[in-house]
Amino acid sequence: xxxxxxxxxxxxxxxxxxxxxxxxxxxxxxxxxxxxxxxxxxxxxxxxxxxxxxxxxxxxxxxxxxxxxxxxxxxxxxxxxxxxxxxxxxxxxxxxxxxxxxxxxxxxxxxxxxxxxxxxxxxxxxxxxxxxxxxxxxxxxxxxxxxxxxxxxxxxxxxxxxxxxxxxxxxxxxxx
Amino acid sequence: xxxxxxxxxxxxxxxxxxxxxxxxxxxxxxxxxxxxxxxxxxxxxxxxxxxxxxxxxxxxxxxxxxxxxxxxxxxxxxxxxxxxxxxxxxxxxxxxxxxxxxxxxxxxxxxxxxxxxxxxxxxxxxxxxxx
Numbered sequence: 001x002x003x004x005x006x007x008x009x010x011x012x013x014x015x016x017x018x019x020x021x022x023x024x025x026x027x028x029x030x031x032x033x034x035x036x037x038x039x040x041x042x043x044x045x046x047x048x049x050x051x052x053x054x055x056x057x058x059x060x061x062x063x064x065x066x067x068x069x070x071x072x073x074x075x076x077x078x079x080x081x082x083x084x085x086x087x088x089x090x091x092x093x094x095x096x097x098x099x100x101x102x103x104x105x106x107x108x109x110x111x112x113x114x115x116x117x118x119x120x121x122x123x124x125x126x127x128x129x130x131x132x133x134x135x136x137x138x139x140x141x142x143x144x145x146x147x148x149x150x151x152x153x154x155x156x157x158x159x160x161x162x163x164x165x166x167x168x169x170x171x172x173x174x175x176x
Numbered sequence: 177x178x179x180x181x182x183x184x185x186x187x188x189x190x191x192x193x194x195x196x197x198x199x200x201x202x203x204x205x206x207x208x209x210x211x212x213x214x215x216x217x218x219x220x221x222x223x224x225x226x227x228x229x230x231x232x233x234x235x236x237x238x239x240x241x242x243x244x245x246x247x248x249x250x251x252x253x254x255x256x257x258x259x260x261x262x263x264x265x266x267x268x269x270x271x272x273x274x275x276x277x278x279x280x281x282x283x284x285x286x287x288x289x290x291x292x293x294x295x296x297x298x299x300x301x302x303x304x305x306x307x
Contacts, residue, residue, distance in 0.1 A: 001221065063217075118226065152184075164233060174181065
């Protein structure tokens with residue numbers, strides 16, 4: 001992955017595949033502790049202890065189209081290279097929480113990339129899922145909640161190309 | 177209004193858009209639309225599927241093509257990512273491999289608009305990784 005936003009796009013798909021209806025993402029630049037924190041929380045199917053033990057193995061996947069599952073392994077490796085870590089908590093029937101920490105000022109940390117575009121494109125691809133994305137640093141605290149957006153759109157689909165463009169612009173404006 | 181910053185701005189834009197979008201909805205039934213699915217699993221994303229999807233959405237919009245552009249998971253053609261599956265109404269799906277942003281534009285102008293085939297079609301009987 002070229003940047004962190006692509007990792008985010010990838011990990012969000014895990015939640016959608018786990019049939020989550022609410023997916024929360026916290027992106028926090030904690031300058032005081034020099035950390036970049038990503039926290040994914042979903043209410044999907046969750047994982048058994050047995051699956052949880054295998055989930056970071058790059059040769060484990062629930063897919064049948066291929067035999068490797070690299071998403072979590074790749075982000076874990078990138079996080080660890082910056083002195084960070086990846087932790088997963090999960091319970092069957094309740095959901096999963098994935099917390100990834102990067103060293104914020106580490107020279108090995110990939111750039112954030114197009115977070116706005118990533119979030120909006122993912123949200124528009126799963127219009128029935130509620131996405132709540134919170135971006136935080138010392139200057140900004142922005143919450144993007146698709147429930148609020150759908151209310152404002154009043155029946156117009158979040159999948160319309162113009163809407164995707166407007167939402168990306170709105171997100172970008174609020175986090176810069 | 178130049179930039180959209182808040183939900184209130186979004187509402188205003190929506191009102192401007194509403195009549196145009198209503199017309200579009202009335203004329204179309206999703207079953208009669210071209211379905212475009214971009215493979216967006218780890219393999220697709222790493223190969224640049226996000227940019228490809230953005231190009232397809234924008235090009236379709238620019239050229240007035242009413243297509244449903246969505247994401248799908250990994251189809252097993254990881255070696256040929258980014259892959260795009262196009263299903264025209266009443267036709268069998270066609271999967272295109274190695275789609276760069278430039279090729280995505282070509283896909284829209286040639287195949288979606290002009291019905292002209294492109295290189296890079298992955299035949300249905302082509303082997304997948306688990307076969």
